[in-house]
């Protein structure tokens with residue numbers, strides 16, 4: 001027993017020494033930390049890495065809405081409670097006027113970031129997207145910024161239009177798009193994709209598309225969703241692939257992790273605990289030593305997400321809508337002041353972050 005404790009302490013000291021010196025941890029170190037480190041140890045190590053990018057009491061937030069412009073989708077991911085197959089009742093596509101009304105409401109609520117996220121709808125050609133985004137840019141200028149599509153939708157769109165990733169990125173850029181974010185990544189291992197989402201994309205395609213997006217001069221982000229049936233090794237593989245992509249491109253402005261909501265989905269299951277989410281945030285902060293911003297998910301964790309600031313996160317969204325996660329059980333509060341006051345109680349000074357004015 002005594003020897004076991006000594007081994008644990010020396011292993012922890014070795015990893016802590018790496019983190020203190022600014023050396024990166026390995027996948028084996030991450031595995032060890034997950035299994036053996038206390039919450040306090042993880043917070044401390046994550047705080048060290050966080051401190052390289054942000055002052056201890058600093059954090060930022062945005063008021064944003066996710067605009068689910070269509071729920072028609074042919075991908076049939078088994079963890080999705082949102083989609084309707086083409087021709088099924090309840091399928092929709094938003095008009096420009098619907099989208100403008102949502103953007104006007106966002107502005108009225110003090111927000112200025114919209115993120116477009118919908119299904120793989122075979123009825124929507126590339127021109128639908130280019131017209132929509134160009135009309136938003138013409139109507140709102142820089143008063144609103146938007147994350148136009150996720151990489152998953154971008155992949156489908158390029159395939160559907162029979163264009164290369166580079167050509168697709170250039171066409172969207174010419175329509176006023178500045179961001180195509182890393183949403184739709186869930187767990188980036190080929191095994192996970194084959195188990196749950198075999199029509200969506202392969203991991204190799206995902207990163208090739210993201211590389212083309214970066215090379216076209218568009219901005220992008222990394223995301224991750226945990227709480228399906230993924231293994232620890234799969235979580236670490238996702239982090240490793242993300243860190244490697246950032247080493248190679250430097251294109252990832254932030255990393256956002258949220259948790260799977262299982263209600264009304266084909267695979268079902270139960271939600272992971274907030275405690276598990278927070279430990280994973282800390283592990284992500286320690287592992288992703290080359291990404292400046294780690295975002296914690298109010299959308300899926302509500303106020304508890306702000307505890308993530310102590311686990312290495314430095315940024316969060318205050319969402320006003322996301323049909324995809326709401327359909328699977330997420331609840332949204334518009335009482336922003338209550339949420340922000342919790343951040344202040346924890347000792348942080350939240351500052352609004354305007355994506356339109358920053359590169360991140």
Ligand code: SF4
Pocket residue numbers: 073074075076077080081082083118119120152200
């Ligand atoms: S997660 Fe996205 S791609 Fe998969 S079925 Fe749902 S809407 Fe379609």
